[in-house]
Amino acid sequence: MKPYMASFLALLFVLIAGSAVFIMLEITGRTEDHGNKSGWITLHRILGYLYISLFAVMLVFMISKVAGLQEELSARTIFHIVMSLVLVPLILSKILIVRRHPALTSRLPIIGLTILALSFALTGITAGYYLLHKKDLTYTTLSAHDNDVLDLELGKAIMNRKCSKCHSLERVYRAFKSEKGWTGTINKMATMDTPNISTFDIKQVLHYLTTQQKNRQAHTGTNPFKLIGKSLVTRKCTVCHTLDRVFGARKTLSEWTATVNRMIATMDDESFLSKGEKTEIITYLSNKKKKK
Ligand code: HEC
Ligand code: HEC
Known part of the structure; x- marks a missing residue:
């Protein structure tokens, strides 16, 4: 669930709880008679059911999110979980009293107010936290300020742990990208994978991958983008014919674009070349000097 969606649900949640409690107080708390009592009670009941449904939905989301976390839980998260779970027996006992124990009806406002207070606090640490930290959720880039905290070993450790959750690390190491490219990826x-990969993690991994790639380039002594193009051509364009076919040809940029497009059509597989890879290959091939 997107953070703004969660915040919206949390606000709705506390709004419903507040209205239900307010209605209940209006009905039971006044000394003079109120006229249309049963209408208000129906409304209170509808709000109650809405509240419980919303609570169930949010509980399921919370549990699935916590189950997917790789981090140790933060104090904020634990507090949040405990408060949500405390709501469960409170809501259940309220329903029980309403349904089966009319003699205890006078306790209901206290339970209702407790539920409202907990809902309010829960919203404070979800929606409130989100609003305060909204700027952290935007695009993260490396800047000169980060130099003090950047650490290659740490970056590598974070990458090994967090970037192998959904695919192999080979997928990461195999990619050649500029710093801008890595930032995007x-x-x-x-x-x-929110919120597993924090802003801090992004910076460390970004630093590690770009440095590691630069070292590799320095080692091979080749222009990085030539290297990218060459490695892509070697890997991708040898599926159906040899490289002689490719390196024997001399073409302009638009001719290479046409040829590569034709090869992509021949391959007829969407995952064959990404847009970026296609550009790298075409740029590399049209800048390459022909062998004498
Ligand atoms: C939540 C699962 C998940 C996590 C965690 C994850 N990835 Fe991915 N990654 C994917 C999926 C899905 C794709 C394929 C979709 C795509 O290409 O956009 C992918 C593709 C890639 C690719 C190839 C596509 C490209 O844009 O070059 C690279 C490189 C990559 N991931 C790097 C990383 C790095 C680095 C990390 C750690 C910071 C990471 N991934 C963590 C799900 C994940
Ligand atoms: C799916 C198989 C396949 C793949 C993958 C493939 N080719 Fe080809 N290629 C062919 C076939 C078939 C021909 C001969 C027919 C033709 O020219 O269309 C050919 C011919 C060529 C030629 C000679 C014809 C011309 O237009 O000059 C060049 C150059 C070439 N390929 C370049 C490439 C490059 C670059 C790549 C990698 C992006 C690539 N091929 C990937 C199948 C493939």
């Missing part, structure tokens, strides 16, 4: 991965 890692932010995308972090969004897919």
